[in-house]
Amino acid sequence: MSAIFPKWTNKLPLMVAIGGLLTAGAVTAGVWYYFTPKYFRVGYQPIQPVAFSHATHSGQLGMDCRYCHNMVEKSWFSNIPSASTCMNCHNQVLKDDPRLALVRESAASGKPIPWVQIHRVPDFVYFNHAVHVNRGISCVECHGRIDQMEEVYHAKPLSMSFCLDCHNNPAAKVRPADKITDLGWTPSPDPAIAAQKQAQDGKKFVHDFRVESLNNCSACHR
Template identity: 80%
Template sequence: MSAIFPKWTNRLPLMVLIGGGMTATAVVAGVWYYFTPKYTYVGYQPLQPVAFSHATHVEQLGMDCRYCHSAVEKSWFSNIPSASTCMNCHNQVLKDDPRLALVRESAATGKPIPWVQIHRMPDFVYFNHAVHVNRGISCVECHGPVHKMDEVWHAQPLSMSFCLDCHRDPAAKIRPLDKITDLDWKWSEDPNVAAQQQRTQGEKLVRDWRVESLDNCSACHR
């Protein structure tokens, strides 16, 4: 028999077992690590047609998010401002700067600036901006520290579990309505006090405003 099956074949079952086990582990680990919005979406930072810096406009100049995204409190969709909104200031500020050529052209002709959308929910998800900002959920919770970004990137996974984490415990994120666009705001400078305040004050706000953070399917999938 040894002529047909050489000696090393005695170890074959073990080798197959170990090799198969390692491959399976690698595949499972790879799927776990890569097949999630935490990998596929987070960090997406497309090159935009105009080098608009949120950091300059918000952090340096102190503008409110709603100066440009003016429909966010009324609409499910948070609008990208029209070029005429930019021209309110840029008809005087940097008015001949080549970086703004596309904005001036758009304001003059009505041809839209081809901004690249970064935060794009699947089409079967019906996310409503207005209901969130009017009930104490700040921009920063889903969009990250946009006020510090020169170029916007996708900061949160916006996966279904990301939504549900908050919908099952809105008190962990809710804040007073006048602090919605104050992205650096905290309950307190001391992290321990802030966490404690978030819990107690957050639960009070959820109760007072009767926040119904639904977690049934049709809340988001219609």
């Protein structure tokens, strides 16, 4: 018999088992790690037609988000400002700068600047900006520290579990209504006290703003 099966074949079942386990483990780990918006969406930073810096305008100059995204409190959609909003200042500031040529052209002709959309949930998800910002959910919860970004990138996964984390426990995120656009705000500079304060105030805000934290499918999917 030994002429047909050499001695090493005694180890074959073990080798197959180890090989199979390794392969299955690697595939599972790979799918778990990669097949999620945390990988596919986070970090998306397209090149925009105009090199607009949120870090300069919002971070350094301290302009409120709503100066440009002025419809966010009224509309389900947070508007991209028209070029005429830029021209409120840039008709004087850097008024001949070549970097702003497209903005001036757009303001003059009415043809929109082709900004590239970064944050986009699936078309069957009906996210309403107004409902969230008017009930104490800050921009930062979904968009990250935009005020520190030279170029905007996708900072949070915006997956369904990301939404549900907050919908299951809104008290952990809800903040005072006048701090919505203050992206760096915390209840206290000390993390331990901040967590304690958030736990106390969060419940109160949830009650005062009548936060409903809807968890049924049709809250978002219609």
